[in-house]
Amino acid sequence: MDVTQAVTSRRSIRHFLDKPVDPAVLKQVLETARRSPSGGNTQPWNAIVLTGQPLADFTAEMKRRVAAAPKGGETEYDIYPEGLEGRHERERVGVGESMYGALEIAREDKAARIGQMMRNFDSFGAPVQLFTYTRKYMGPPQWSDMGMWLQTIMLLLREAGLDSCPQEIWAQWGLDVKELLGIDDAHIFFCGMAIGHRDPAHAVNRFDVSRASLDETVEWRGFGG
Numbered sequence: 001m002d003v004t005q006a007v008t009s010r011r012s013i014r015h016f017l018d019k020p021v022d023p024a025v026l027k028q029v030l031e032t033a034r035r036s037p038s039g040g041n042t043q044p045w046n047a048i049v050l051t052g053q054p055l056a057d058f059t060a061e062m063k064r065r066v067a068a069a070p071k072g073g074e075t076e077y078d079i080y081p082e083g084l085e086g087r088h089e090r091e092r093v094g095v096g097e098s099m100y101g102a103l104e105i106a107r108e109d110k111a112a113r114i115g116q117m118m119r120n121f122d123s124f125g126a127p128v129q130l131f132t133y134t135r136k137y138m139g140p141p142q143w144s145d146m147g148m149w150l151q152t153i154m155l156l157l158r159e160a161g162l163d164s165c166p167q168e169i170w171a172q173w174g175l176d177v178k179e180l181l182g183i184d185d186a187h188i189f190f191c192g193m194a195i196g197h198r199d200p201a202h203a204v205n206r207f208d209v210s211r212a213s214l215d216e217t218v219e220w221r222g223f224g225g
């Protein structure tokens, strides 16, 4: 698999097969992802990886807490900025509509929509979760470094025949996540990442996810033509 294939075959997987992940492969992916770039080589990323009983225990307790505070617990950052608009808001709404459309869940069927959203807390059936965090004093440049590291991991997972879904939904209960994982208050939780093998047949893994055109995002100057 070349880089282009890794990029184009990666998608957020929301239904995983019941198939374990080889720990040696996962370790090699994280080992290689250490080569991700970061401003000043600060490498602001940290992660805790869970599988098996520790993941089952974490999942059970988080689901209890989510049920008790369904609108979210205490959070440390806003997942989306206030006033998200234009193409950003259009795409945010659009991907949800495409997903529910593929699952044949109607707009009015709130219970089914919530049911699908709750699948996040089962890691969509993935056997592994990678929870990421950084020091609280890190700013936007370091958060972008975290993103590069996460994408590096996701692409290396593709090369290893594995799939992923980054999950910031956990951050809506970020303080609960930190408490259960033993992450101290000098740090801020960023997101989870479900890791496993995709179910290629499942509709939730097959719908088209749109992207803004280059014309909307990139301006070319001095290239002629």
Ligand SMILES: Cc1cc2nc3c(=O)[nH]c(=O)nc-3n(C[C@H](O)[C@H](O)[C@H](O)COP(=O)(O)O)c2cc1C
Residues within 6 Å of the ligand: 010, 011, 012, 013, 014, 095, 120, 165, 166, 167, 168, 169, 170, 191, 209
């Ligand atoms: C940092 C980050 C957090 C995300 N959090 C969630 C999440 O909590 N639940 C979810 O279903 N998808 C989540 N996604 C997946 C996005 O919805 C997805 O990347 C986007 O719609 C583009 O689709 P694709 O990844 O399939 O190409 C997240 C993606 C990123 C990069």
